[in-house]
Amino acid sequence: MNNRLTTFTNDGLTFDVIDDGPSDGVPIVLLHGFPQTSRQWSRLTPYLHERGYRTIAPDQRGYSPGARPRGRFAYRMSALVGDTAALIETLGGEPVHLVGHDWGSAVAWSTAAAHPGLVRTLTSVSVPHPMAFVRSCISSTQLLRTFYMVLFQVPWLPEALIARGFRAADAAGSPQWRRARELSRLDDEQFGRVRRDIVDGGALHYALNWYRAMPLVEPRRAVRAIGVPTTHVWGSRDVFMARKGAELTAEYVTGPFRGETLDAAHWIPEERPAELATIIAARVNGID
Template structure:
């Protein structure tokens, strides 16, 4: 079987990391902000050991060949279209879909809009979009994600975040940054090199700036495929209420899991998360 190294959609070219047994059952991994497909490097080997093939794309704005201008190009409908195009390019039928953070929002939306392409869904950290919206008025969620309003500003978020990421990668602050985020020094170095210096940060922020361009019908759609939602008990960005409300938008078999982790579960708890993904896929 030929490995997939890239695919196209909307005239854009997306890079893909395709690894593991070539004849294995495919698991598509969608990264979050502010990362790329390398986010899954520590988790993928645990899935390979179980016989799964992993396909991790650099999503819109992160792949150098897929950086359209303007926030409208980064609305959820467009991101779902990219995921659908990837699965159709694979040509192996429906896949097990996994997403973290923003990748989880895309995965929820893809599973709702194109259930013919998704066998199972595992969402990590970020809940169903409607569960997130409902939690804003019934928990501490609005305080936890107030930064999203600041991300609507032009230029300033790029400047502030770039400086913050450089500071976190500095040797004298690495231990504190690791304790706060769950990312170690090597991972901060990679984020700085591939996302900040690689030019993806501005386009990743466009995902946030496209949030007001939302189709309410799309946001409300439930997911019927078998689903597992995974949250970290130490996640400072997502409240427990998000996870509690998520169950209401999964009409098929649903399971909720909590790991002793911060927000970046794929890096902090790769073995445990891989076991959860495999359990959902096998079930």
Template sequence: MSNRLTSFTNDGFTFDVIDEGPLDGTPVVLLHGFPQTAAEWSRVAPHLHERGYRTIAPTQRGYSPGARPSGRVAYRMSALVGDAAKLIAELGAGPVHLVGHDWGSAVAWSTAAAHPELVRTLTSVSAPHPMAFIRSMVTSSQALRSFYIALFQIPWLPEFAISRAFRAVESSNRPAVRRRALEFSQMDSDQFDRIKRDVVDTGALPFALNWYRAMLIAGPGGAAQKVSTPTTHVWSTRDSALVRKGADLTAEYVTGPYRLEVLDATHWIPEERPVELAGIIAARANGSDGG
């Protein structure tokens, strides 16, 4: 493809895309997590461009203004994978290097399982293989870390509470309030403000929460399959949402070359460790990581 991809359509919805780097570079598709947009990758992408890669980062279902179907059924994993597969097909460049963080990682795992012909390599960030995550829920403290998933099932209240919290921080004239909010969320100021602007203020939050609400109406499906794609999983030691057990179990669900990378960071690896993460992605892409 010789032109920039600024959007694509699937299921009648239009998705925004950030397409950067050398047009003739090998494509790397970057899938964001919750509660973020394609802008999550703004610190990682330049380091991939320096290595000659072209990055394509979609703002996914529920987040793109033109792709906000109502009802949780529209956010089941098969629909999210369908979006990713359509984007890769739209590029017309053959299989891509696929990277996902958080929920984007879950979509990446499922895409690699359902469409191995579309994925050259997989780099999953934070979220382990779905079955490894499920097993970690009953063999570690992961269930306690995931209590918020149950809270997110409540209608209306989570989006109201989260939106109100972001707006309260913005309107407060007390630096201590903002400092406590950043400490609690483990975000930096730029990231916090971007989520407020791009997700809360645009009305995307209720739709983004549907990703969690759809979990109870659709099982892991194809995501239960082992992945043959060469894969690197990245976990961080200070992740408040995901424990080490899921990362350790993930190796059992990859039949191709596999490597686990552990970084000293919070859950927000793309913002905190962009240089190291770009290096890990590139190493998996060019096969030089030894895994």
């Protein structure tokens, strides 16, 4: 595992990878969320590298230019999990420490359930266990917080509206720019990166297919309780994820579990990178 990984393949698709840190360090795989790429981890990874860890962050399906199949069926959860499993196999097939944020967290949960032999530990950030999320939708404000997921099912209109909002950055200070920034809860650097990587980079339509594949239920792939050591991290100022999901998550982990709450919004890897790195390192080192 000393060779640097720049790409890997699965299902005839080619995925870009950022492989950094000590080449002989313990590998930590980082799965990004929407609407971001592997570069969302750029504020976090230096803190992991200084602890001696190697980080492997892929641009996931729809985000990598070489991995943009057409049609929402190609973005069902089993396909996303298959990509992560293929990445770990490419690294040598030994179990890795898996970290996910937002949609990356959902993929991480499902990977740990479907392929427990490939995951040594799991750290989920912002998005709770899938069943905890479902339960929180009927017992808290979660459904209202994520109503945008329903709107994203409409063809093409979300692409047009999101692109318009991010491109309003050309007129910084304009009402459209302020509104787009307010809705996204991103800082200026993040906002610009999303525009370059997702909107201008052509990934937006494919990234939205992750949401459009949600109704394609795969009954046999319901996420079971997780047996690997797990930490779930939630931000107390997260406007997208309710506290209830974080509270319920412990019920779906049979292995060692720790819940962490940070004074942060949804974008924890960028807002609280040092604190998150400490939490990840604690999980990797088996500190419960």
